[in-house]
Amino acid sequence: MKALSRVPIFSYNTIATTLLIPTKSLEIKFRQNFLNAETLFELESILAWAATHTEVQSLFITSFGDEFIQGFDPAEIKSLSEEKLKKQFTKISTIAQSFLCLSQTIVVDMKKGTRGVGLELSLAADIRIAKSDAVFCFDHLSLGLTPTCGMFSFLKSYLNQNVLRSLLLSGVEFGKDSFLALGGWCEFDKDACSILTNIFTQAPIARMQAKRGLYGINQTAHQKDLEVENQLFNAVVHSKDYTKEADFMNPSEFKEKVAETRN
Numbered sequence: 001m002k003a004l005s006r007v008p009i010f011s012y013n014t015i016a017t018t019l020l021i022p023t024k025s026l027e028i029k030f031r032q033n034f035l036n037a038e039t040l041f042e043l044e045s046i047l048a049w050a051a052t053h054t055e056v057q058s059l060f061i062t063s064f065g066d067e068f069i070q071g072f073d074p075a076e077i078k079s080l081s082e083e084k085l086k087k088q089f090t091k092i093s094t095i096a097q098s099f100l101c102l103s104q105t106i107v108v109d110m111k112k113g114t115r116g117v118g119l120e121l122s123l124a125a126d127i128r129i130a131k132s133d134a135v136f137c138f139d140h141l142s143l144g145l146t147p148t149c150g151m152f153s154f155l156k157s158y159l160n161q162n163v164l165r166s167l168l169l170s171g172v173e174f175g176k177d178s179f180l181a182l183g184g185w186c187e188f189d190k191d192a193c194s195i196l197t198n199i200f201t202q203a204p205i206a207r208m209q210a211k212r213g214l215y216g217i218n219q220t221a222h223q224k225d226l227e228v229e230n231q232l233f234n235a236v237v238h239s240k241d242y243t244k245e246a247d248f249m250n251p252s253e254f255k256e257k258v259a260e261t262r263n
Contacts, residue, residue, distance in 0.1 A: 010046065014039040016064075017046060019056075023196040026056050026104075030063040034073035035117065037084075040091045047098050054103045054208070058199045060192060061125070062109040068130075071116025074143060078243045085237055089148045090230075092117050096124040096149040100215045103208045105199050109192055115139050120149035123159070126211070127195060128186040132176055138168045144241030144248060148233040153225035159183040 007019040009026075014036070016029040028046055030039065050056060063069060077085065099106045099121075108122045110130035115137040122128055140147050150156070151164070160183045167174055167182065176188055187195065199207070241248045 010049075012042040012046075015042045015046065020060070020196065023193075023200040024055065024057040025060050025196045025200070026050060026058075028059060028061045030061075030069060033063070033065065033067060033070045034076070035069060035071065035092070036073060036076060037088060040088060040095070043095060044091065047095065047102065050102060050104055051098075054204075056104055057202075057204065057207070058105045058107055058196055059102070060107045060109070060196060061121075062192075063111065066112045068108070068110045068112075068114035069116075069118030069121065070114065071118050071139065071143075077143065077145075078245075082237050082240070085242065086234065089117075089145075089233060092121070093149050093226075093229075096121055097154060099124040099126070100154065103211070105207065105211065107192065107195060107199075110134055110136075110186070113137075116143070117149055120147060120151060120155075123155055123184050124150055128184065129190045129192055129195065130176075130179075130186050130188055132188045134179075134188075135173050135175060136179055137171065137173045139171055141168070142171050144236065144239070144244060146233050146236050148229055150229075152229040152232065154222040156225065 005021050006027075007021060008017070009019050010017045014031050016027075016031060018027040018029070019025070020027055026046075028043070032039070047059075050059060072088070080088070105127065106125040107127045107129065108125040110118075110122050110128055112131050112133065113135040114122055116139050119136055119138065138147070146152075147168070151159070151168070160181060163178065163182045167178065176186075179186055236242070
C-alpha cells in the first residue's frame with residue numbers, strides 16, 4: 001500500500017491545512033483573496049500549534065487561485081468600528097512578528113501578486129516565491145490606513161528605505177525589479193517543492209539556531225519602533241478616513257482631529 005504524502009489536518013472555514021509528509025511541512029492555504037476576523041483567528045490557531053510542534057520543518061503559506069492575499073476586504077474594513085479595526089490590525093501585526101520567532105522556516109508563495117497586509121506578511125516570511133510577472137502594491141494610503149505589520153518597526157532594517165518611500169507614498173503597482181530593489185528578495189518562477197525539500201535535508205537544530213541568529217534572540221530592540229508604528233496607525237484610524245470611499249478629510253476637519261489625537 002502506497003504511503004500517504006499529503007494528510008489534511010484541522011478543519012477550518014477559510015484556511016485549508018495539509019501536512020506534506022515527505023518534507024515535514026505544513027501547507028497553509030487561504031481559501032479567499034481577502035483576510036477577515038475569522039481568517040486571522042484560524043491562522044493564529046495554526047501558528048500556535050506550529051510553535052509547539054518543532055518536528056515540522058517548514059510552513060508553506062499559499063492560497064487557492066492565481067493571486068495571494070489582497071489585503072483586507074475594503075468593504076468590510078469600512079464597516080468596522082475603530083476598536084474592532086485596531087484589534088484586527090494588532091492581530092495581523094502579531095502574526096507577522098511570529099514569522100520571525102517560529103522555529104520553522106516560513107515560505108510564502110505570492111503567486112501572481114499581493115498587496116496591502118498580504119504584501120507585509122510576505123515580507124515577514126523567511127523565503128518568498130512568485131511568478132515573474134507578479135504585481136505588488138502598497139495600497140494602504142488609498143484605503144485611509146498606514147502599514148502596521150513591521151514596515152516602520154521590525155522589518156524596517158531589512159528594506160531599502162529609499163525604495164520603500166517611493167512605493168508606499170506613490171501607491172503605484174510594481175513588479176519584479178522594484179520588489180528586488182526594495183530588499184524583499186524573492187525566488188521567481190521557482191518550484192516550491194524543491195525549496196521545501198532543501199529545507200528538509202538541513203539539520204533541524206542548525207536550521208533553528210541559524211534563524212535565531214538572523215533575527216536575534218531578543219526582539220526588545222524593536223519595542224519602541226513598534227509603539228511608534230502603533231501610535232501612527234491609531235491616529236489614522238481616529239480620522240475615520242478608512243470609512244470613506246473618497247473625499248478624505250478636509251483641512252478644518254484635519255486640524256480638529258489632530259487636536260483630539262494630541263489630547
